Amino acid sequence: MNVIYPLAVPKGRRLCCEVCEAPAKRVCTACTVTYYCGPVHQRADWGSIHEKICQLLIPLRTAMPFYNSEEERQHGLQQLQQRQKHLIEFCYTVAQKYLFEGKHEDAVPAALHSLRFRMNVHGLNSVELVPAYLLLAEASLGLGRIVQAEEYLSQAQWTVLKSTDCSNATYSLLHRNLGLLYMAKENFEEARYHLANDVSEIWHKYLNDHYQVLSQARVQQIDLLGKQFVNDTGLADEAQEAEAIRILTSILSIREPTSDKAPRKTVLVLKTLAMLYYLMMDSLKAHEYAARALSLAQEHLSVEEQNVIQELLTLITTEEEQPITS
Template sequence: MNVQQLVPLALPRGRRLACELCGGPAQLRCGACGVTYYCDVDHQKADWVSIHEKICQLLIPIRTSLPFFNSEKERKHGMEQLLHRQKHLVDLTHKVAQKFVFEGKHEEAIPAALHSLRFSINIYGQDSMELVPAYLILAEAGTGLGRLTQADDYLSQAQWIVLKTSDCSKGIQSKLHRNLGLLYAAKGHFEESLYHLATDIYFASCAFGTHDISTSGGYFHMANVFFRQNKMDIADSLYTEVTDIWHAHFSRLIQVQSQTFTSPAEINILSEDVEISEEPLSKSNFQYLLIINLLLLLLLLIELRQV
């Protein structure tokens, strides 16, 4: 890990800068970008590992004063460029945070998600639906780390925005209820958890279809709750539903690959959209792809049974 040098701050009396992670009084500054501040070395390292290494230089034009513009046209162009840079950082930080969550690296996800939230607030304001994805990642990371009060606070913010937004998408509502289900399960409130997970399945079915892999997550988490309640018959039926959905998904992929050639590196097993090539699939390549997909399905089955 190549962490950039930190520079001690020498601020005029009365001026205060906030730590990038906790918001506390900053004592240090990143020596590379010069526009990011931390209360201590630990917070600087945590931010660097999570996201700062990727956005260090991108922050400079965002956090420095805009130049003097000679005309309204130049000013408008400058503001458009600033907005474009901010939106790019929202997307980048969100993707990085989501990747860490998928990998189970909840501590690493938090700084990136906080960046995504702050940039979204700067662009869209405090009450926008655009803030909900960042709140959901922060809540999921908090639940994964056992910081349930913090996760509850983030979900309350997300839920408040969703409830007052009449045209909120079914996909976002599905993710919100899934996170609420996971939070209540972590608290041991199984009835509330099952209610929210059932609502998750409903919204996911409306958005993606009853047997889509996006819907399978709700079934999986419901199965885990019933498993914890020692209701093994119900848990087993739900685990079977999950494996059936994934089996159908892999079967569709194999069927497509049996007709067209796609190298293993081009296959995204989580996507319904498969990159199509005009080159026919050879028998050996088809067998290779079939083995890969069957192994992936076997690993999924093993993981489900061991939960």
């Protein structure tokens, strides 16, 4: 590890610690552009991410050179932004790897770097900041820092609420972390609610991709064997099928009693179960859940959303009338 010398801060200039943003007292002598409040945070950052990106930070944190033309200056700015985008993904991936390995302390500095680079590139209010907030929340939960995790999740929620361009994957991660937070706070009802959101959205996206391909094949009258349809679900055996059904029906039991408050979420689970049974070649069960989804959609959802479920029900009904033999 590089030797870190005490820092003589020029008068009127405030330098902040890379990890905690407290006033800095030390500088990394390898890059000379990274500062720390003391040896503890310096070692933490070095072991987590700084050793891997030390030299990459130099062009990002030093003054841009003099350019002879505006074209050259714009090219230089583009290169700078590309470097930052690369570091966003690299630091995020490193932090994720630490979390998968259960190294929550090591994940924090790497996730902080990803967050700061995201702020530099996308601004302070962009939904692009949310994945980094969620990594930091997950790491904080793993370290038992409930208040800190709640702060990161509040930032993530607020950013998502203000955004009109948030992916399903981001929503899913947000619900998962909120579920884990409420579990840590022993509020199990809220935990179940958010974890159900996470799981049902993941299953719906996964099965919907397979359903779209398969339904097009049926409409085009492509002759595929029933066994091939089962394999297309990605559920290789009956145990996996049973587990999927168990999870989704458990989520449905949470959703249905309050379906008038959040009908779209209940319809989502019913539709997901219908697609799952359809892909498993169980037309009777598929028809049952699709019909329930349509009935609820007709009460609460738009005509466009009703039509999507009606198409699924029509396809299932056709299969009941003209079963495919394996």
